[in-house]
Amino acid sequence: MDKGVGRKLLVALAYSVISSVGLNMFWLPGNIYANGITGLSQLLVQVLEDQLGIQLTIPALVLVFNLPLLAIAWQKIDRKFTLYTVFAVVVTSFVMKLVPVITLTTDPVICAVFGGVLHGFSVGLTLNSDFSTGGLDIIGILVKKATGRSIGSFFIAFNVTLQFFAGLLYGWQFAFYSAAAVFISGRVVDYVNAKQKRVQLMIVTEHSQQVAGSLQASLTRGITIINDVEGAFDHQEKKLLMMVVSQRELKKVKETIHQADQQAFVSVASGVSTNRVFYEW
Incomplete structure (x- = not known):
């Protein structure tokens, strides 16, 4: 088996275990x-059981909701991406059943914080490995692919509506704690998902053609070349290459530059923003 494939399968398995622990040992006991x-x-599981006496399981519903979305993703996004996502969704549905619901604590603050950290960490791992956990992620990717626009406002509206009905039916305090848990989860996702963290590289080199050629051969990234720059010490004419890459790509970029020009000077600046979509599926 290819190392990349094996790593992604391990990440999907890790996601299923970590997210299931967060759900079954923190979020469910803490409401x-x-x-x-x-x-x-x-x-829905709670409403159907309380109002109609119908007993369903969360893993089964998660799988049912994801099936049509995964079918669309297979046709519209990317089949390799979809296969890994299918594996993550199916395995997670089974692991959710295997991991017992254990009440470690019912303190809603502790449950919100620790559940949010575990969930965010697990989701960040999958996004960092070029697949997703299904669900609304697929809708977001489809819309972004078709229009180039993010639908973050839709996600916010969906989750706010969900928390509103949860608060209306079962208590506002749990809706507020749930909102805090979702916020914590989102922040952890951003921290773990290095693919979306951007850094700007400034490369001073006497061998710009070799360096630029090597970088373009290994990465699909634009490079700006500034001619006629001069070093203050030796007053030799050099060229300056500028490019933006993800934090995850940085190690590979540095290795590529070193192979092309061992004397190249590389400066890295973090916290960079761009006016164009940086990464698309």
Whole structure:
């Protein structure tokens, strides 16, 4: 098996275990509602049981909601991406059943914080490995692919509506704690997902053609070349290459530059923003 494939499968398995622990040992005992499809499944399971006496399971509903989305992703996004996502969704549905619901604590603050950290960490791992956990992620990718626009406002509206009904039906304090858990989860996702963290490189080199050629051969990234720059010490004419890459790509970029020009000077600046979409599936 290819190392990249094996690594992604391990990441999907790790996601299923970590997210299931966060859900079954923190969010469910603390009456904390997740965001997206999982949160919707939580709420529906509880409403159907309380109002109609119908007993369903969260893993089963999560799988049912994801099936049509995965079918669309297979046709419209990318089949390799979809295969890994299918594996993550299916395995997670089974692991959710295997991991017992254990009440370590019912303190909603502790449950919101620790559940949010575990969930955000697990989701960040999958996004950093070029696949997703299904659900609303697929809708977001489809819309972004078709229009180039983010639908973050839709995600916010969906989750706010979900928390509103959860609060209306089962208590506002849990809706507020759930909102805090979702916020914590989102922040952890951003921290873990190095793919979306951008850094700017400034490369001073006497061998710009070799360096630029090597970088373009290994990465699909634009490079700006500034001619006629001069070193203050030796007053030799050099060229300056500028490019923006993800934090995850930085190690590979440095190795590529070193192979092309061992004397190149590389400066890295973090916290960079761009006026164009940096990365698309």
